[in-house]
């Protein structure tokens with residue numbers, strides 16, 4: 001399975017969406033290896049992890065951070081959904097099963113997508129500050145990231161958006177009703193996503209708390225009010 005995962009190829013569409021720059025690039029392990037060599041001249045990217053329960057407002061706030069502070073937003077969930085929908089993807093079915101059941105996709109897939117997206121963005125836009133939204137979410141994610149990426153990036157801090165489950169569920173259900181087209185914006189998937197958040201993701205947040213890297217934000221207010229608190233974290 002690992003070998004297969006390492007042969008992961010992805011197409012990252014180049015388009016400006018929600019302030020993100022996506023770069024169209026066909027990748028394979030062989031290309032990844034070449035691009036690793038090419039990466040020698042690239043700067044070490046600055047990373048902010050953005051965590052919080054499903055529907056806590058991570059994507060909404062990332063959009064605002066992009067507009068105001070020039071970061072590039074990389075949503076791990078969006079990258080996985082793109083890979084799932086890519087014609088010919090070996091991993092489409094696997095990813096869809098994980099997403100629908102609120103489970104966390106094996107780290108080699110997600111990490112490859114994130115690393116490739118960062119490298120391509122740095123090459124094309126020259127930007128080297130990234131919001132990594134919705135990752136790492138479990139011990140497998142954390143271990144894989146530490147193994148593969150931790151030495152290659154500067155982790156600045158970890159934002160955690162706090163919002164109670166009932167409000168988050170309502171937001172996701174409304175997002176589904178407004179046409180998100182997400183196969184996990186339904187009650188059944190949301191129950192599983194919250195179980196995963198509590199059992200698997202909270203320990204990762206605690207790990208970063210122990211390192212004094214967590215910056216908690218009250219995400220129950222309206223998006224502009226939440227952003228007032230977020231701004232402070234980036235104003236240095």
Ligand SMILES: Nc1ncnc2c1ncn2[C@@H]1O[C@H](COP(=O)(O)OP(=O)(O)OP(=O)(O)O)[C@@H](O)[C@H]1O
Nearest residue numbers: 053054055056057058059060171175219221222223
């Ligand atoms: N502060 C807020 N108050 C009310 N609604 C919000 C707030 N922030 C975001 N929303 C709405 O809630 C829904 C979920 O927001 P968003 O996609 O930003 O959350 P998320 O944490 O990225 O979710 P997920 O983890 O499921 O991808 C969206 O429809 C968004 O418009």
Ligand SMILES: O=c1ccn([C@@H]2O[C@H](COP(=O)(O)O)[C@@H](O)[C@H]2O)c(=O)[nH]1
Nearest residue numbers: 076077098099102103104105110134135
């Ligand atoms: O690192 C990640 C990020 C996401 N997933 C899967 O995708 C869905 C949706 O993620 P959102 O952040 O809500 O868009 C999530 O429930 C996981 O199934 C993942 O496996 N790994």
